Amino acid sequence: MPRTxxxxxxxxxxxxxxxxxxxxxxQEEEAVQHIPRLVYGINIDSLKVIKGKVKKNEFLADILLRxxxxxxxxxxxxxxxxxxxxxxxxRTGNKYSLICTNDSLEKVLYFAYEISxxxxxxxxxxxxxxxxxxxxxxxxxxxxxxxTIESSLWNALVANNADPNLANELSEIYAWTIDxxxxxxxxxxxxxxDEFYVEGEYIGFGRIKxxxxxxxxxxxxxxxxxxxxxGDYFDEEGNSLQRTFLKAPLRFSRISSGFSNSRMHPxxxxxxxxxxxxxxxxxGTPVYTVGDGVVVKKGYQKRGGGNYVKVKHNGTYSTxxxxxxxxxxxxxxxxxxxxxxxxxxxxxxxxxxxxxxxxRFYRNGKAxxxxxxxxxxxxxxDPAFRPLFDSVVNKYxxxxxxxx
Numbered sequence: 001m002p003r004t005x006x007x008x009x010x011x012x013x014x015x016x017x018x019x020x021x022x023x024x025x026x027q028e029e030e031a032v033q034h035i036p037r038l039v040y041g042i043n044i045d046s047l048k049v050i051k052g053k054v055k056k057n058e059f060l061a062d063i064l065l066r067x068x069x070x071x072x073x074x075x076x077x078x079x080x081x082x083x084x085x086x087x088x089x090x091r092t093g094n095k096y097s098l099i100c101t102n103d104s105l106e107k108v109l110y111f112a113y114e115i116s117x118x119x120x121x122x123x124x125x126x127x128x129x130x131x132x133x134x135x136x137x138x139x140x141x142x143x144x145x146x147x148t149i150e151s152s153l154w155n156a157l158v159a160n161n162a163d164p165n166l167a168n169e170l171s172e173i174y175a176w177t178i179d180x181x182x183x184x185x186x187x188x189x190x191x192x193x194d195e196f197y198v199e200g201e202y203i204g205f206g207r208i209k210x211x212x213x214x215x216x217x218x219x220x221x222x223x224x225x226x227x228x229x230x231g232d233y234f235d236e237e238g239n240s241l242q243r244t245f246l247k248a249p250l251r252f253s254r255i256s257s258g259f260s261n262s263r264m265h266p267x268x269x270x271x272x273x274x275x276x277x278x279x280x281x282x283x284g285t286p287v288y289t290v291g292d293g294v295v296v297k298k299g300y301q302k303r304g305g306g307n308y309v310k311v312k313h314n315g316t317y318s319t320x321x322x323x324x325x326x327x328x329x330x331x332x333x334x335x336x337x338x339x340x341x342x343x344x345x346x347x348x349x350x351x352x353x354x355x356x357x358x359x360r361f362y363r364n365g366k367a368x369x370x371x372x373x374x375x376x377x378x379x380x381x382d383p384a385f386r387p388l389f390d391s392v393v394n395k396y397x398x399x400x401x402x403x404x
Contacts, residue, residue: 039097039099039112040097040099040110040112040120040122040134041122041134042099042110042122044099046102047099047100047101047102047109048099048100048101048102048106049097049098049099049100050067050097050098050100051095051096051097052095052096052097052098053093053094053095053096054090054091054092054093054094054095054096055092056092057092058092059087059090060074060078060087060090060113061074061078063096063098063111064108064111067098067100067106067108068106068107068108069108069111069125073125073129076129077123077125077129077131080129081123081130081131084121084131084132084133085113085115085121085131085133090113094113094114094115095113095114096111096112096113096114097110097111097112098110098111099111099112107126108125109124109125109126110122110123110124110125110126111123111125117136117196117198117201117203117204118135118136118138118198118203119133119134119135119136120133120134120135120136121133121134122134136198136199137198138196138197138198138203139196139197139198140194140195140196140197140206141194141195141197142192142193142194142195142209143192143193143194143195144190144191144192144193144399145157145160145162145166145190145191145193146160146188146189146190146191147159147160147162147188147189148186148187148188149183149184149185149186149187149188149189150185151185152167152183153167153170153171153180153183153189154167156189163202163204163205165204165205166191166193166205166208168251169193169205169208170189170191170208170211170213171251173208173211173222173233173241174211174213174220174222174241175246175247175248176241176242176243176245176246176247176375176377177220177241177243177247178213178215178220178247179247179248179371180247180248180251181248181279182371183215184215184216187213187214187215188213188214189211189212189213189214190211190212190399190400190402191208191210191211191212192208192209192210192211192396192399192400193205193206193207193208193209194206194207194209207224208222208224209223209224209396210222210223210224210392210396210397210399210400211400212400212401220235221235221236221397221400222234222235222241223235223236223389223392223393223396224392225381225385225388225389225392227381227382227385227389228382232378234380234381234389236393236397238380238381238386238389239377239380239381240377240378240379240380241377242377242378243375243377243378244291244313244375244378245290245291245313245317245339245373245375246288246290246291246339246340247290248279248290248359248370249279249287249288249289249290249319249321249343249357249359250279250281250285250286250287250288250346250357251285251286276320276322276358276359276360276361276367276370277358277359277360277369277370277371278356278357278358278359279346279356279357279359280354280355280356281346281355281356281357282346282355283325283345283346283347283348283355284325284345284346284347285345285346285355285357286342286345286346287321287324287342287343287344287345287346287357288340288341288342288343289311289319289321289337289338289339289340289341289343290319290339291311291313291317291319291339292313292336292337292338292339293311293312293313293314293318293319293336293337294311294312294334294335294336294337295309295310295311295331295332295333295334295335295336295337295343296310296311296312296318296333297309297310297333298310298327298331298332298333300349300350301322301350302350303350303351304322304350304351305320305322305323305349305350305351305358306322306323306324306347306348306349306350306351306352307322307323307324307325307326307327307344307347307349307350308320308321308322308323308324308350309321309324309327309331309343309344311337311343316363316364317361317362317363318362318365319359319360319361319362319370320358320359320360320362321343321344321357321358321359322350322357322358322359322360323346323347323348323349323350323352323355323356323357323358324343324344324345324346324347324349324357325344325345325346325347325348325349325355326344326345326347327343327344328341328342328343328344328345331343331344361373
């Protein structure tokens with residue numbers, strides 16, 4: 001072959017190879033860049049998704065019939081997929097999705113009902129009829145919230161654009177050490193906690209890992225720690241925040257009348273001792289026992305405390321809960337109760353001008369002011385776990401000390 005012809009043949013071969021290489025790389029890049037859209041684990045690139053929420057008095061049949069799914073199909077999945085999910089448990093307000101063919105017929109291929117923000121049940125409605133449970137991925141993010149009390153912890157969290165339900169959790173943690181009905185303007189708080197997200201949407205918070213309250217001119221820390229497979233909250237010295245008695249028998253109320261040896265009775269209009277604390281709260285507010293014990297009395301006083309429950313905690317202490325609207329299921333004399341067990345509900349039975357709880361605390365049979373009862377702490381950090389606990393404290397305390 002002449003030298004010139006050989007040269008041109010070599011150039012053409014090189015150009016052809018480069019062209020093929022470029023096309024191949026482009027195809028690979030295109031394949032890599034394309035990520036299928038998955039909903040409930042289904043590729044919906046060529047499908048249509050119709051989203052909705054279950055309306056009041058709406059059932060599965062109402063939703064599916066409206067979108068052309070036959071009654072026989074609906075009846076089959078309702079009958080034979082109960083082990084996966086009972087369709088009678090579909091709740092108003094929960095989300096659902098219909099995944100359909102993307103054409104004029106719009107045939108429903110799948111129906112997904114969201115049991116919760118993360119859990120769902122997926123019904124296959126095309127070839128074979130069956131249901132399967134699934135869960136969306138939950139992303140966990142650690143966050144902090146801090147603020148100053150102006151009126152209540154709940155309002156402070158709302159003003160801070162934080163989840164107000166954190167107030168419930170914080171009140172549980174500090175139930176034994178802080179009287180939340182006695183929070184003062186200017187008290188400050190900070191908490192470190194987990195937040196949960198599904199598909200970028202906030203669905204709630206998890207455990208509070210650490211917290212700090214500045215109340216009554218002192219700091220009160222709380223650190224979550226597990227020892228002997230049991231989790232609890234401890235202060236920075238390793239003392240348990242849990243006490244023998246809760247600070248109060250109900251949550252988020254206000255003290256309408258305190259302990260007194262001479263109080264003007266709102267109904268009788270005479271002065272007489274009031275050896276308890278009145279907590280004004282909406283009718284039906286749950287009332288809990290402040291400590292372990294046994295119910296010794298359950299009854300009704302027409303010209304006095306109305307529906308009431310008395311709990312004996314030990315040989316020294318007992319408590320009484322009065323003016324109840326009603327009693328919790330199973331509450332009767334002789335029943336053993338644990339701290340935080342439900343006793344009844346706030347009402348206005350007996351001599352009462354409005355719904356409230358009259359709470360009384362007795363030491364050796366003598367009434368004492370519930371707000372001044374000092375309660376010993378539960379088991380502290382075991383020395384064997386002390387180094388690990390100290391590392392948890394060191395991890396969070398600097399963050400908590402930055403209290404603004």
